[in-house]
Amino acid sequence: MNEPIRRVSMIVALLFCSLLISTTWIQFVSAKGLDNRPGNRRTLLDSYSRERGAILVGGSPIAKSVPTKDDLKYIRTYPSGKLYSQVTGYYSFTYGAGGGIEGSEDALLSGQSDKLFYRRVVDMVTGKVPSGANIELTINAKVQKAADKALGNQRGAVVALDPRTGAILAMVSHPQYDPASLSGHNLDAVAAAWKTLNADPNQPMVNRAIAGNLYPPGSTFKLVTAAAALSSGTFTEASLIPGPATLDLPQTTVNLPTDDHRPCGPGNKTTLTHALEISCNTAFGWLGLQLGGDALRAQAGKFGFGDTLKVPMWVTPSTVPAQLNAPQTAQSAIGQYDVRVTPLQMAMVSAAIANKGIVMSPYLIKDTRNSDLEIIEQTQPEQLSQAITPDVAAALTRMMIAVVQSGTGTPAQITGIQVAGKTGTAQHEKGSAPHAWFTAFAPADNPTIAVAVVVEDGGNAGSEAFGGKVAGPIARQVIEAAMNP
Amino acid sequence: MSIVTSFRPRTRRNVELLLLLLAVAIVMVAYLNVGLAIDGTFPPDLLKYGSGLLALSVGFHLVLRWRASYADPLLLPIATLLNGLGLVMIHRLDLAHSRSGSALLAPKQLMWSTLAVLIAAGVIIVLRDHRHLRRFTFTAMALGLGMLLMPLMPGIGRSINGSRIWIGIGPLSFQPGEVAKILLAIFFAGYLVQTRDVLSLVGRRFAGIGLPRAQDLGPILIAWLASVGVLVFEKDLGSSLMFFGLFVAMLYVATERRSWIAIGMVLFCAGAYVAYLMFGHVQTRVLLWLDPFSAKALAASDQLVKGLMGMAKGGLLGSGLGRGHPELTYFAESDFIIPSFGEELGLIGLFALLLLYALMVERGLRTALGVRDGFGKLLAFGLSFSMALQCFVVVGGVTRVIPLTGLTMPFLSYGGSSLLANWTLVALLLRISDQARRPLPDAAELATVADAPTQVVTLR
Numbered sequence: 001m002n003e004p005i006r007r008v009s010m011i012v013a014l015l016f017c018s019l020l021i022s023t024t025w026i027q028f029v030s031a032k033g034l035d036n037r038p039g040n041r042r043t044l045l046d047s048y049s050r051e052r053g054a055i056l057v058g059g060s061p062i063a064k065s066v067p068t069k070d071d072l073k074y075i076r077t078y079p080s081g082k083l084y085s086q087v088t089g090y091y092s093f094t095y096g097a098g099g100g101i102e103g104s105e106d107a108l109l110s111g112q113s114d115k116l117f118y119r120r121v122v123d124m125v126t127g128k129v130p131s132g133a134n135i136e137l138t139i140n141a142k143v144q145k146a147a148d149k150a151l152g153n154q155r156g157a158v159v160a161l162d163p164r165t166g167a168i169l170a171m172v173s174h175p176q177y178d179p180a181s182l183s184g185h186n187l188d189a190v191a192a193a194w195k196t197l198n199a200d201p202n203q204p205m206v207n208r209a210i211a212g213n214l215y216p217p218g219s220t221f222k223l224v225t226a227a228a229a230l231s232s233g234t235f236t237e238a239s240l241i242p243g244p245a246t247l248d249l250p251q252t253t254v255n256l257p258t259d260d261h262r263p264c265g266p267g268n269k270t271t272l273t274h275a276l277e278i279s280c281n282t283a284f285g286w287l288g289l290q291l292g293g294d295a296l297r298a299q300a301g302k303f304g305f306g307d308t309l310k311v312p313m314w315v316t317p318s319t320v321p322a323q324l325n326a327p328q329t330a331q332s333a334i335g336q337y338d339v340r341v342t343p344l345q346m347a348m349v350s351a352a353i354a355n356k357g358i359v360m361s362p363y364l365i366k367d368t369r370n371s372d373l374e375i376i377e378q379t380q381p382e383q384l385s386q387a388i389t390p391d392v393a394a395a396l397t398r399m400m401i402a403v404v405q406s407g408t409g410t411p412a413q414i415t416g417i418q419v420a421g422k423t424g425t426a427q428h429e430k431g432s433a434p435h436a437w438f439t440a441f442a443p444a445d446n447p448t449i450a451v452a453v454v455v456e457d458g459g460n461a462g463s464e465a466f467g468g469k470v471a472g473p474i475a476r477q478v479i480e481a482a483m484n485p
Numbered sequence: 486m487s488i489v490t491s492f493r494p495r496t497r498r499n500v501e502l503l504l505l506l507l508a509v510a511i512v513m514v515a516y517l518n519v520g521l522a523i524d525g526t527f528p529p530d531l532l533k534y535g536s537g538l539l540a541l542s543v544g545f546h547l548v549l550r551w552r553a554s555y556a557d558p559l560l561l562p563i564a565t566l567l568n569g570l571g572l573v574m575i576h577r578l579d580l581a582h583s584r585s586g587s588a589l590l591a592p593k594q595l596m597w598s599t600l601a602v603l604i605a606a607g608v609i610i611v612l613r614d615h616r617h618l619r620r621f622t623f624t625a626m627a628l629g630l631g632m633l634l635m636p637l638m639p640g641i642g643r644s645i646n647g648s649r650i651w652i653g654i655g656p657l658s659f660q661p662g663e664v665a666k667i668l669l670a671i672f673f674a675g676y677l678v679q680t681r682d683v684l685s686l687v688g689r690r691f692a693g694i695g696l697p698r699a700q701d702l703g704p705i706l707i708a709w710l711a712s713v714g715v716l717v718f719e720k721d722l723g724s725s726l727m728f729f730g731l732f733v734a735m736l737y738v739a740t741e742r743r744s745w746i747a748i749g750m751v752l753f754c755a756g757a758y759v760a761y762l763m764f765g766h767v768q769t770r771v772l773l774w775l776d777p778f779s780a781k782a783l784a785a786s787d788q789l790v791k792g793l794m795g796m797a798k799g800g801l802l803g804s805g806l807g808r809g810h811p812e813l814t815y816f817a818e819s820d821f822i823i824p825s826f827g828e829e830l831g832l833i834g835l836f837a838l839l840l841l842y843a844l845m846v847e848r849g850l851r852t853a854l855g856v857r858d859g860f861g862k863l864l865a866f867g868l869s870f871s872m873a874l875q876c877f878v879v880v881g882g883v884t885r886v887i888p889l890t891g892l893t894m895p896f897l898s899y900g901g902s903s904l905l906a907n908w909t910l911v912a913l914l915l916r917i918s919d920q921a922r923r924p925l926p927d928a929a930e931l932a933t934v935a936d937a938p939t940q941v942v943t944l945r
Contacts, residue, residue, distance in 0.1 A: 005854055016873070022880075028832055
């Protein structure tokens, strides 16, 4: 019987080997992934036992940990209240870190990141209590406050970028919430707040600027159509194109009218510049048909549509559907049908036009500092793509100036500063008022800020809403805040 | 040229004593470690517990010197070390849960440990020769099967953590499967040593493997039905796998026919698969095993996930005793004591523990190789193999090698039945190893016997 015993001994050895492998797999190979899983209480307890890094705007904290006397040694506070809720996100003992920088940069803030490895070793040797890294944002507090105030009690979002670098100057999404209501140590109150926030039909925890339900861009998308037209070489800003009261769409009985059911110019013709100035639907529908869906899609792609961006929160990609038939192409050319965008994407379109056609990758983190405020890492601006040539950008800039000077965008005028912009009024659901859009940059000759504003369901203006009237003034106030230091 | 030396095995009892002192020292350091980490003070009862553990294990050691002087020298120190470390972890979890009074688990575990060691010593003293157990082959069968099925009896059967492998009488709860493991190993050994010749007959050959005759399939079918019954009605894959695996392995060792392993594996897989298709609780277990992080699995149980996160947090070196959060996992002191150790002692500590178990099993298998009688061989093999299989089922369950079960880790886990059964198991192995290592009477001794007068009354 000894031979089979020896053989079974080999099997026993294999069984134990499998256990050595499985434990190694869990405790070594996949340990980091398990540690970073949402809802890992051990990681959370671990991070509560040391001071979490602060999130800073202009050097002053918008999220910081302060010592407490209870079991969890630190409590997270948000000195600016709701103002930055979608930017910071929340840091909750029960629900983990999420919703913004707190979630996407948890490793840095909690001090677990590999980037802090050297620091941790030093701390271990010197016996210093390790602490997380501080994160300085690109946000300009003044611009953020202006955007928040201008949006007021309306649902919607505002994004402002520095077109030269891609740095995000403001990111506001309404309605907001108070992240402190989730970071408290009274866990019952936190659970109640969590439940209320999640049950709210207005979804305050969604960052409308970069995620959530995407918006139809409406006429702001005509910038992309115009860019495709100018880039095709067939059209210039002065080209005369058809602009009838109603554009007869092929393959369907549903036709495309202008907003006021009148022709856009004498003899049913208009220049490209004038078509953008008054936001002529039929002219841009016709352009779309001439260019084709693929050309529109390709141009949109160059502006960043379809890209998965991280700012460092994930940005939902904006989309132009593929394989459009003729009527769908005409509808898409004026930003309707199934074209869907984030406000950030529309700000990137303006920013690209402002920046000689170059799209810069948007980013929110200026730099990362250790607890002694020495810089660990600094974000370098990066080019995402070249969307259009500098010549096309210059032509579009002139056209957008015309929009604000004498077209639909007059509410965004600022004395002494030339603003270039484009309005949008996006139909989205039968029975609800259209979303009001405005995207702009300024000063037109040397742009330092690009803005996109969306006000859901026309905001307080309701069905009377037009992009210029509702969203234009918001964009103006944001730009003014950036211009007047 | 060859040199023939007369080799007389040494008893190695002094080695055992030295290792035993080391084991007690490790346990005391661990206990001190917990005290310093949690309270920041020197635990006042360290010497009391330390000397108690020392007295108990050295007492057992003396019993071995007296009644089984050639017994394997590694089994006792390993069992002592594992039992002691388990006590430390249970004490540490008591502190983490702020238990007090009768809710404290460590004192109960200590009481059961004492009782278990006394019973094991009793086994060594009373059972002078393991072959005596062969007389109880069918008694063991009846008792073993009874114990195995007891949790199904209404009134005393209890379902804890999803598995119905417990019985409860008053405040006491007991896992009879632990004791059944030993009884069934005795039964299988006794039964197979009688029937091995018949069971190894070859009927027809198929794909190069000699298949047994159809009329000899009875025993394996009965064992299979019993194991499927355990899986379905007691909802415990671990117990089922353990008993059937034990039977098939012992059948293979007894008959030396690989076909039994093939038949056993086919039967078990088929049975388990049918049970998976038919029963919701088996499907839940499989879901928890394959995809524990899915929303559906988390809704059923997040215990496995919590254990995994604990182990991950431990990493290579562990948080150190008293510095992790093993209390976040349910059943951290029984079914999930391995993740608790993984978290606080790290991968390195867990490897050490697993190697201790592997070493213990290896000493048992070596005993099986060395012992001269068939019954002893089969019994030593069965006992060691059941220990190996149980380790595999428990650790494999918490590390996602196989679906999670409700079995406990021998010696480490909290539980009286487990301690009693495993200390008795070690006592039996010690007894058999004494036979295995004891030298045969040499030729000179035999000669004196041969030369001795055969008559009872000496005639002048």
